[in-house]
Amino acid sequence: MTAAIEAEDLTRTYQIGAGTVAALRGVSLRVAAGDYLAVVGPSGSGKSTLMHLLGGLDRPSGGRLVIGGRDVSTLTADQLAELRNKTIGFIFQTFHLLPRTTAVDNVALPLVYRGLSTRARRQRAAAMLGRVGLGHRLGHRPSQLSGGEQQRVAIARALVGGPSVLLADEPTGNLDTATGDAVLRLLEELNREGVALVVVTHDREVAARARHQIVLRDGRVVDDPQR
Amino acid sequence: MRLAEAARVAAAGLRANRLRSGLTMLGVIIGVAAVVVLVAIGTGTRQEVERQVSGLGSNLLLIFPGEASVTAAPTVSRLTLDDAEAAARVVGDRDRVTVQVTSGETVRAGTNSEFTSVLGTLDTSLGVFPRELSRGSYLSRSDVDTARRVVVLGSTVAEQLFPDRDPVGRQVTIAGVRFRVVGVFAPAGASLGVNRDDQVHIPVTTAHRLLGTDRIDAIAVQAPDRTRIRELGDRIVAELSQRHPETEFSAVTQEEVIGVLGEILGVLTGVLAAIASISLLVGGVGVSNIMLVSVRERFAEIGLRKAVGARSRDIGVQFLFEAVLLTSLGGVLGIGLGVGAALITAALSPVPAAVTAWSMALAFGVSAAVGIIFGVVPALRAARLDPVAALRSE
Numbered sequence: 001m002t003a004a005i006e007a008e009d010l011t012r013t014y015q016i017g018a019g020t021v022a023a024l025r026g027v028s029l030r031v032a033a034g035d036y037l038a039v040v041g042p043s044g045s046g047k048s049t050l051m052h053l054l055g056g057l058d059r060p061s062g063g064r065l066v067i068g069g070r071d072v073s074t075l076t077a078d079q080l081a082e083l084r085n086k087t088i089g090f091i092f093q094t095f096h097l098l099p100r101t102t103a104v105d106n107v108a109l110p111l112v113y114r115g116l117s118t119r120a121r122r123q124r125a126a127a128m129l130g131r132v133g134l135g136h137r138l139g140h141r142p143s144q145l146s147g148g149e150q151q152r153v154a155i156a157r158a159l160v161g162g163p164s165v166l167l168a169d170e171p172t173g174n175l176d177t178a179t180g181d182a183v184l185r186l187l188e189e190l191n192r193e194g195v196a197l198v199v200v201t202h203d204r205e206v207a208a209r210a211r212h213q214i215v216l217r218d219g220r221v222v223d224d225p226q227r
Numbered sequence: 228m229r230l231a232e233a234a235r236v237a238a239a240g241l242r243a244n245r246l247r248s249g250l251t252m253l254g255v256i257i258g259v260a261a262v263v264v265l266v267a268i269g270t271g272t273r274q275e276v277e278r279q280v281s282g283l284g285s286n287l288l289l290i291f292p293g294e295a296s297v298t299a300a301p302t303v304s305r306l307t308l309d310d311a312e313a314a315a316r317v318v319g320d321r322d323r324v325t326v327q328v329t330s331g332e333t334v335r336a337g338t339n340s341e342f343t344s345v346l347g348t349l350d351t352s353l354g355v356f357p358r359e360l361s362r363g364s365y366l367s368r369s370d371v372d373t374a375r376r377v378v379v380l381g382s383t384v385a386e387q388l389f390p391d392r393d394p395v396g397r398q399v400t401i402a403g404v405r406f407r408v409v410g411v412f413a414p415a416g417a418s419l420g421v422n423r424d425d426q427v428h429i430p431v432t433t434a435h436r437l438l439g440t441d442r443i444d445a446i447a448v449q450a451p452d453r454t455r456i457r458e459l460g461d462r463i464v465a466e467l468s469q470r471h472p473e474t475e476f477s478a479v480t481q482e483e484v485i486g487v488l489g490e491i492l493g494v495l496t497g498v499l500a501a502i503a504s505i506s507l508l509v510g511g512v513g514v515s516n517i518m519l520v521s522v523r524e525r526f527a528e529i530g531l532r533k534a535v536g537a538r539s540r541d542i543g544v545q546f547l548f549e550a551v552l553l554t555s556l557g558g559v560l561g562i563g564l565g566v567g568a569a570l571i572t573a574a575l576s577p578v579p580a581a582v583t584a585w586s587m588a589l590a591f592g593v594s595a596a597v598g599i600i601f602g603v604v605p606a607l608r609a610a611r612l613d614p615v616a617a618l619r620s621e
Contacts, residue, residue: 057534058615078538085536096531096618100243110535112232157535 002069004087004165004196005031005054010063012049012219023049025219026063031165031198036191039200040207041216047200048169050216054198055088055167056080068164085113089158089195091187093170095150097142097157103129104138107157114161128156132186148179155186165196172206184209233541237548240521241556248553251517255557255597256564258507259590263565265503266586268572269496271579273489279418280485286453287355287481288460290314290467291445292474305471306443308431311349313470314446314463323449325355326431330438332402334378334427336388343384344426345401347434355449358423363395363410366430370409374432379410383424401429404437456480507593511554511601518550518605522612529609530617543610550602551595558594562587 012024023046031037031054039047052058056067056075065072068087072080084090097106107125116124129135132152142150151171158166168187172180184199184206191197199210207213215222241248292304308326315324328347333340350368361382370377378399385394394408406429415423435441448463450456460478467476522529529542566587569580 052615055534057618058613078540081533081536081538084534090534092618096527096534098528098531100239109532113532113536113538113541118232161536 003030003032003066004035004068005029005198006064006066007054008064010050010053010060010065012046012053012058013061023219024053024060027214027216027219027221028063029214029221031196033164033196034191034194035196035198036188036211037196037198038207038210038213039198039216040202040204040213042202044218045216046219047202047216049219051167051169051198051200054165055090056084057090081113085110085161087164089155089161089163089166091151091154091158091166091168091171093173095142095147095154095174097150097153099142102139102141103134103145103153106142106153107160109157110161124160125156128160129153131159132156146179147175148183151175151179151183152186155183155190159190159195163195165198166190167198167200169200170202171199172201172203230544233544233548234552236545237552240545240549241553244521247517251513252553252557252560254510254513255507255554255594256510256561258503258510258597259558259561259594260565260568261503261506262500262593263562263582263586263590264568264572264580265499266496266590267565267569267580267582268578269492269499270583270586271569271573271581273492273496274581275579276488276492277485280481280488282418286450286456288448288450288456288463288478289445289480289484290448290460290463290476290478292471292476294475294477304442304444305474306446306467307441308435308443310467310470311443311446313466314448317463317466318448318451318459320451322351322354323451325349325352325447326443327445327447328431328434328438328440328443330434334380334384334388334399334401336394336397336399339388339390341384341387341425343381345434345437346426346428347431347438348428349431352428355447358415359413360410361413362393363408365410366428371430371432374430374436376404376406376433377409377430378406379412379428380408381412381424381426382414383422384427385411401427402437504593507597510557511597514550514554514598515601515604518546518602519608521549522546522605522609525609526612526617526620529612530614530620533612533614534618539610542612543606545606546609547599547602547606550605551598554594554598554601555591558591558597561594562590565590 008028010024010027011022013020013022027050039050041047053060053065054067056072059072068083070083075083098109104122104125107128108121111121111124126135126138129138132155134149134152134156137145137149145153166187171187172183175183187197188209199206201207292306311324311326315321318324326349330345331342332345333342350366350371353365365379366377378401380388380394388394388399389397394411397408399406399408412424417423450459457480460480464476464478532542566582569582572578573580
């Protein structure tokens with residue numbers, strides 16, 4: 001089975017003023033199709049940087065990265081954008097919903113960049129919102145939704161394009177324990193239906209739920225215990 | 228499809244902060260309105276001037292010494308009545324030719340007096356420059372031949388000197404010399420800046436004696452055939468040049484006058500429009516400014532859109548559209564405001580204003596262009612944003 005994402009010796013360095021900062025210093029991992037992986041580490045360990053690379057939102061400074069069977073070093077910016085649109089679903093700690101837009105239009109956003117008509121987009125978005133249990137909240141704006149509901153809208157948005165990988169960066173970070181738990185259960189349910197799930201977190205308990213864990217410290221993998 | 232979506236998103240973006248969008252639009256609205264009004268005034272003035280010149284008769288030919296150029300210095304006239312007679316011979320009809328010599332003098336009647344323009348002219352004047360008389364009759368050929376001291380008063384002068392009596396048959400003095408009033412003009416208004424009601428006509432021969440000169444300022448001809456008017460003008464000028472080899476003469480047709488005036492006023496209109504465009508430019512800068520602020524405020528949104536698959540081009544188009552929508556809407560409102568102001572100006576003041584379809588189309592085009600030009604920088608800023616940095620800025 002081809003892996004959804006394959007990363008070999010990834011590095012990412014930034015120029016800050018006169019010097020350079022190495023956020024990642026050679027990370028390798030493999031996200032198999034349908035896998036459930038946690039990337040865990042303290043803040044500053046480079047886990048967000050890793051997630052951005054795995055999602056094709058950023059380019060590595062070195063190393064080999066293959067997403068959805070395509071080597072990112074061969075792709076233009078526009079091609080990467082298309083890859084993100086079709087293969088990846090992002091879920092952020094702060095949800096990143098468009099504030100003046102209804103839930104259904106928020107979920108439909110990725111389909112805009114696929115050129116679908118408004119009606120087709122809204123149909124698929126409504127179906128996805130139903131899947132995450134918010135079929136009755138289509139016309140609500142984010143300010144009218146609770147934190148947990150907002151994250152579920154974000155999950156629906158991540159799913160609407162039929163991606164092969166969901167990348168969740170601290171998905172429960174802004175939620176209370178009970179709500180966060182419900183969100184994780186939803187994500188795990190979706191994972192069982194076939195989409196690979198990578199959860200980036202600093203919380204060991206959250207990380208322990210995954211099938212595999214990768215521990216990062218200072219931009220390097222320090223531990224890779226298999227469950 | 229993506230364009231329709233971009234338009235929808237742009238409209239939503241503007242609606243998000245109505246006050247800010249409205250205030251930014253105000254700059255464009257005022258700029259466009261200013262351009263529309265000033266162009267309307269320029270156009271209206273030109274149309275009015277052309278109308279007045281046309282009203283003089285399309286067969287009119289004016290002959291005077293010197294170059295027919297706006298920038299040339301006036302030439303001292305050495306034309307005399309003999310030259311006018313020579314011109315009449317070229318034309319072949321004495322009744323179609325008249326002359327003019329002007330001087331400013333005081334006209335008195337009893338205790339009333341008025342400083343006015345005294346025109347020495349021929350009996351044929353009414354034929355070449357038709358005007359209506361309200362009383363009495365015009366100068367006659369015999370008046371001219373005998374240099375009779377008779378005068379026809381303009382309506383303003385008549386009212387000033389004889390406020391409650393019929394002036395015909397009464398005496399006035401012009402520059403101290405006694406004249407008899409034989410006629411009064413009906414009010415005619417201004418023509419090409421000359422107030423024809425503040426004038427008096429006397430025979431040119433009498434004027435020569437009064438003013439101690441024998442010069443003529445200009446010869447006017449009603450050409451018998453419009454299609455050969457240029458040729459006639461050239462022949463008259465040739466004849467006069469022969470008689471006065473040291474002087475250059477010009478023959479100007481009414482069409483040429485319209486042409487020159489039209490050109491001058493066209494340039495003037497262009498200058499007015501350019502000045503008004505400065506305010507539109509300022510409005511455009513305001514749009515640029517606000518769009519940059521808007522982009523900065525929406526960094527996270529831009530990052531998110533890129534994360535879900537928007538290309539740089541999609542983001543750039545989105546923000547450019549917003550700017551163009553803003554200025555185009557401002558353009559439409561500005562055109563409405565400008566047209567309204569032009570119509571009010573034309574109705575309530577002596578300043579003419581004519582709104583044309585092309586000027587409105589041009590104003591709209593310019594407002595859209597302003598949106599594109601001033602929206603490019605913010606749009607590029609948004610398009611080039613690094614999505615990772617953008618998402619972090621929440």
